[in-house]
Amino acid sequence: MYLKTLTVTDFAGLVKAEIGGLEPGLNIIVGDNEVGKSTLLTALRAAFFQKHRASGEAVKAFAPYHGSGRPFVSLDFELGETLYSLSKAFLQRPSAELRWSGGQMSGDAVEEKLAELMRFTPPGRGEPKLSEHQGAFGLLWVEQGRSNAGLDLGAGKDALTASLEGEVGQILGGERGRTLTAAAKALQDRFFTDTLRAKTGSPLKAVEERLTAAEAERVEKQATLRELEDKLKRLADRRHTLTGYERDETVRKAEAALQEAEEAARRAGEREREWQAADAARKHAEMVRDQALDRLKRRDALIAAAAEAETRAAAVRAGFAAVDAEARQAAADVVSRTEDRERARDAARLAERVEEAVRAQRELERERQALAALDERVGRAEALAADLRGRQQALSAVTIDDKALKAIEAAEARRRDCAVRVTVAAPAVTFAPADASGSVHDAAGAAVPAGEAQRVTQRTTYALGGFGTVTIEPGGDAAALAEEHRAAEGVLAALLERVRVAGVESARAERAKARDLEAEIKALTARRDALLPEGPADAGRLREAAAASVERLAARLSDLDPAAAGEAGTDAMRERLESTRRALQVAEAALEEARRASSDAALRRATAEAEVAHRAAEAERLRAEARAAEDAQPRAALAEAVAVAEADRAAKAELLALRARERDAADPKAAAEALAARRTGLDRIRKTVGALRDEILSLEAELRHAGGTGLGEAITGLDDEIAVLQARRARLQLEADASRLLYGELARAQREAREHWLGPIKSRVAPYLKLIHPETEVELDEETLEIKALHRSGVAEDFKRLSAGAREQVAVVTRLALAHVLKTGGHPAAVILDDALVNTDEKRLERMHRVLERAAGDLQVIVLTCRERDFRDLGAPIFRL
């Protein structure tokens, strides 16, 4: 494709732009910012890919900025050696016209023709999406700012794929290969997950599950059947065994044997009983003999005992006489000792009376002295008391006490004080007559001395000789103070009156007299109290008691022997008292000893006396007993009975020996054992037969119950079903394997094919890439064909992580390569780059120039740029906007 001219008027920001004479190779269109380079590219796209009648937002954006106008684009291009002229107007009077050497058309037909020529899908209804329908031109016509974002393949992929297929043959199998692969995948998906695991719910799984279930059911049913068959077998076996028992009459035979054993046992039992009877008879005879022997022995013992008792009685009688004599002696001793003690007691009593009389005499004297002392003390005390009473009467005549005195003294002090104050307050009048004839008299007529100050405390009138009278009236307080003075004097007079004394001094003298009296009373009282500390009342009582004591002692003394009291001296008297007392004690001890000896001897005598009586009685009793026994049955008869009993016992023992021999011969133990064995045997046989019958009945019942369950049928049915399921499983397994194999092989072949698939692109990119990034290789995604990475010396660098400059360079060279592929595939291809290398450094920009030059060798390349300087040395035609 070769774009020759382009004219744009009233299109968005462009009023008019006209570019003519574009060359088939490299072209540079220069324009400063905002002059509308990018609008030029938009207009170019609009001309080819937008329907002229469209009215969506994208088309509305074509409206001129300066006001109403008709966006218009016209251009000439060469495609497949045919020159076309295309013009389109939008929004107002939209129109489309296409002319070429062979014809022309206008209106909607133009759009279809363009779609056919440019190999794109015309947009459908609604808002067109250029990226989806402009075919490969999204890839080739690069808008400003998108050069480093990758390839913007979009719908261009299909065109590219188609072109690649045209070049590398039908490696990918085309549409048929893709659909067949998808179909094979669907087949595989019936059975497997994406990771090739068996899929839940796959037909194979379903059959396997049914098969497992059927097999499990069969196992269960077979087990039940085996159980049933075992029971059947057991039933046949039990029936067979029971028949054997019945045929052999086993039970009847065992019963007969038991009967026989019972008879033998009965016989043995009789022998046993006979032996037991003989044994009992022997034992009885032995007992009878033993009794006779015993009686004989007892008689002999009685006789011996009687003789012995006689001997013992005689011996006891002999011992009693000595004991009796001892007892009498002891009694006599007691009498003599009693007399000794009576004498000693009399002597002691006498000595005691003497001693007591002496003591009473002394006591009497002491009491008399005490009585006299007491009488004297009481007499003195009474004299003191009389004196005391005199003083007390004198004291009671005094009326003034300390309190009254104090009040009088206070009143006196007050009166004095008032008098002083009156004197001070009252005016002092001093009369000084000029000559001695001058006389002054007071109201009372008394002469008032001259030169002497008179205190006037009240209205006072003086009569002055030769003059008349002068009345002086004291003012202010003088009158009140005078009144106060009079009151104080009144108080004092009243107090003195109450105690009946003349004045203060007399009061004080009265009071001193009273105090002296009080001191004397106190001293007298102390003296009386010292004489009678116990008080006068108690002292009286003491005196009476002492008098009574004297009287009593005197009476006592007269009772005793008053003469004795005066006898010997005190010491001799006391010595006699002591010795008589000691003699009394000795006599009492001797008496006590004699009494004890007598008591012992009396006891011994009584004991001996009882023994004598007892022995005599015993001897008598035994003698009588022996005599009675002998009278009843003489000893000779007893001896005879013993002999007879012994003979009987011997006979019985012999019979017992005979019976024992007979019993041993019958062997009852063996007979009993045989009987027990027969019984057990019969029992066992009966039990066995019973158990067999029970088991047969029970098995028959169980089998009858289980008979109609259709078990056998069910198992056969399951056998058949399992066989069918197994076959089906095998078939499905084969299908599953086949589906996996088919898809696997298809996928593998496709993968291998893809390795060749990107060959043409790589081979075209390589020389360009060598210029700007030597020793690198670009890696494209097999599916999307987008740039994945740049391999530098074998190390993959993610495209997205490359620098902006590197990204735009790699993307531009890849686009150029893809444009070549497209062109080779018969697609219209021309490359337009709008400021696509803005991030490229100067050194690489120069190399990019060489890339562009080389690419422009067989492609039209139009570069839109704002930097003319960057491209002016290329030698390409430059168009300015």
Place this chain on the structure above:
Amino acid sequence: MIRFLHTADWQIGKPFGGFEVEQQVRLREERLAAVGRIAALAAERDCDAVLVAGDAFDDNTVTDKEINRTLEAMRAFSGPWVMLPGNHDAALPVSVWTRLPRLAERLGIANVVVADRPEPISLCDGRFAILPAPLTRRHEGADLTAWFDAAETAPGAARVGLAHGSVANRLPEAAESGNPIADDRAARAQLDYLALGDWHGFVEIADRTVYSGTPEPDRYPANAPGHVAIVEIAAAGTAPRIERVKTGRFDWRPVAVRLDGSIAALEDVLADLPRPGDTLLKVTLAGALSLRERLALDELLDDWRARLFDLAVIDADLVDEPDAEDLDAIDLSGFVRIAVDRLRAKAADPADPERQAAAMALRMAYAEHRRLSGEGR
């Protein structure tokens, strides 16, 4: 003259577990219907008795309902039914035969004679003596008919043996697994006829010794199943007149067809089927087909599967031989062709464990290709 009907191997209650449920029901019903047809035939021919030579029931645990329905089906013939326990319904201590008399009594049926003891049964006022050899176990090692030789019967009575097992030296080896019967028993025991059961096809296996076979086929072997025998004995010691009468309905038909490059041979066989709706066809296929023909075969079989009572296909020996045309149809070039070529190589390699899967995969690829291109069904 004595006339009786000889049948065996009714196998009532056989489950047919390998079939779909609906087919199972119909196959089971048909066995009861066959008993009804036998009863009607015996009545129509005025038979003196019906002899059932074992395996009337498929199993001893058959349900009471099934026994009752059988007894009901037998009502049409009011003469004696002499029924012999076979290996499937052996006279075990407790068996179908310990239940049947009670059930018959409840239904008011009194003409069933269970021949569960080896002793002569006398019918027709002593003119007809039946010597049964009942099985009391599933498998007997000894010949249970031996006692026939010495069995006493009334003078002039027709002696007819009734047994279930394999006649020695006469049947294919597989059938002789147990319950042997001497092939000269009829002669040795001076039998006028030996009525046998166990072999499902009708065959006079030895002199006066006949297997009636099952009256309603129940499996594929083509040995003339689906018949009963009507036997007439003019007098004791004379040769019996044996008539084979068809009673079966379903046609269990095994066919083996070799297909080499074309399915025409099978089309012919199918076209010749007289009653497809009552036919259970087992086709064993062998040979080699291109993928085109293989797909055509699948279509043909699907077509017939809908027409037949049942169709079983055994195609283990039928191999796919994809030819250039097949493969070119899938794709001439591109990765698909590479994959297809690889699969073909795998399928053709006898040592490859995935050989079969590869062949199937090729067939799938072909079928999918046809489907996707709209050339298929």
